[in-house]
Amino acid sequence: MSAVPWDFLSFERTSRSNHEDRGWHELLRDAEAKAAGPTRTMWRPVRVRAQTEASCSALSPEPQSLEFQWQPHAIELGPDRHDLDNLSAIFVEIDKALYDSQFRLLGRALATISVELLSPQVLVTILRATAVAKDRVPDWSETVRKVREELDRRGLDGKKILRGIL
Amino acid sequence: MPHLNAPGGIQPPAEDEFLGVALITSVPSRRQRHVAFVYRRAAGDPARLSHLQGDCIFRDEKWQSDFYWQTVFELATDPINRSSVIAFLDRLRQSEPRVPYGFRHQGCTFEIDSITNVVKFNARDPGVGLTCATYVTCVFESISLPFLDATTWPRDRDGDVEWRDSMVANLERSPGRAAHAAQVRAGTYDARIRPEDVASAAIQENWPISFDRAQPIAAEIVAELDALLTAS
Numbered sequence: 498m499s500a501v502p503w504d505f506l507s508f509e510r511t512s513r514s515n516h517e518d519r520g521w522h523e524l525l526r527d528a529e530a531k532a533a534g535p536t537r538t539m540w541r542p543v544r545v546r547a548q549t550e551a552s553c554s555a556l557s558p559e560p561q562s563l564e565f566q567w568q569p570h571a572i573e574l575g576p577d578r579h580d581l582d583n584l585s586a587i588f589v590e591i592d593k594a595l596y597d598s599q600f601r602l603l604g605r606a607l608a609t610i611s612v613e614l615l616s617p618q619v620l621v622t623i624l625r626a627t628a629v630a631k632d633r634v635p636d637w638s639e640t641v642r643k644v645r646e647e648l649d650r651r652g653l654d655g656k657k658i659l660r661g662i663l
Numbered sequence: 664m665p666h667l668n669a670p671g672g673i674q675p676p677a678e679d680e681f682l683g684v685a686l687i688t689s690v691p692s693r694r695q696r697h698v699a700f701v702y703r704r705a706a707g708d709p710a711r712l713s714h715l716q717g718d719c720i721f722r723d724e725k726w727q728s729d730f731y732w733q734t735v736f737e738l739a740t741d742p743i744n745r746s747s748v749i750a751f752l753d754r755l756r757q758s759e760p761r762v763p764y765g766f767r768h769q770g771c772t773f774e775i776d777s778i779t780n781v782v783k784f785n786a787r788d789p790g791v792g793l794t795c796a797t798y799v800t801c802v803f804e805s806i807s808l809p810f811l812d813a814t815t816w817p818r819d820r821d822g823d824v825e826w827r828d829s830m831v832a833n834l835e836r837s838p839g840r841a842a843h844a845a846q847v848r849a850g851t852y853d854a855r856i857r858p859e860d861v862a863s864a865a866i867q868e869n870w871p872i873s874f875d876r877a878q879p880i881a882a883e884i885v886a887e888l889d890a891l892l893t894a895s
Binding site: 581585587589617625626 | 741742747749750754805806
């Protein structure tokens with residue numbers, strides 16, 4: 498099997514504990530085919546560190562949950578306020594989760610967000626930070642639906658605000 | 664009525680978050696324009712310029728009054744998305760990514776180094792990079808905010824070939840950049856989006872903007888800037 502530079506790979510990390518995951522070699526074969534094909538615009542990080550089966554067992558256990566550090570402050574600010582540093586922190590934390598291929602954890606964390614407690618700026622920034630990986634984050638479309646409903650409930654034009662995401 | 668506010672005249676609004684576009688004729692002898700974001704994080708903060716000044720010269724600096732500027736009207740009435748854009752620019756400001764110059768940005772990424780939290784620019788393929796104009800478009804692309812429809816831009820308009828040759832020649836003369844220049848010269852290229860195209864699109868509403876909508880106002884902006892050059 499020809500070597501594929503690790504930074505051209507874009508796939509979910511295989512976990513030995515998840516028997517539903519496709520095998521490492523199948524994913525690598527698909528990634529090679531993708532790397533050989535036309536490049537596509539990939540503006541945000543959806544790459545992962547390559548792993549071998551042998552190294553999987555040496556890895557520290559995958560975290561069971563993802564707790565957003567920006568969230569307490571965002572909740573404290575309330576549904577009508579935001580601050581820029583908090584929005585910046587959303588980009589940082591979500592990008593890190595994507596870089597570390599924590600797609601499932603990210604999906605689970607997004608599912609627990611109480612949209613009614615957060616400002617529209619926070620809600621939209623969350624979606625715009627994750628949109629690049631929308632096909633990989635479980636239940637991302639459900640999060641979009643919840644945010645849109647919340648925006649509409651507040652009398653905002655959810656369809657216009659979420660353009661490019663819907 | 665001019666599309667852009669003149670330098671030294673009205674300053675970007677100081678009372679709130681602000682996002683605008685700024686334009687300057689950077690090389691008068693070649694009528695070469697340069698485009699940037701102008702933004703303000705919050706009321707009372709200084710206005711700032713965020714732009715790709717040249718090869719690996721990302722700049723986020725205090726507002727310079729010799730730029731022409733205008734509000735990004737699409738986001739003036741959409742403060743929610745405006746905040747997301749400004750937050751993203753703020754992350755770039757803190758990170759100062761090293762962004763190579765190039766005519767093709769397919770395959771480029773901004774990514775967070777998960778240890779340092781610093782945003783880095785990763786050009787996956789050799790020879791890819793950004794111009795001042797595609798830096799602006801890529802900021803919007805990176806947060807999935809449709810800005811302009813690049814698929815409607817024509818390839819090789821009058822002057823584009825000469826412009827690319829000129830830019831590559833500049834790269835070749837830059838110390839330590841010969842290899843990158845060779846890759847840019849040998850590589851493929853996207854349809855050129857000009858600084859005035861970006862300025863035109865940025866001041867119109869109902870995004871994404873097609874070439875047919877951008878072009879007339881871009882031509883007027885160029886005429887405004889050229890008239891001012893002639894008069895000065």
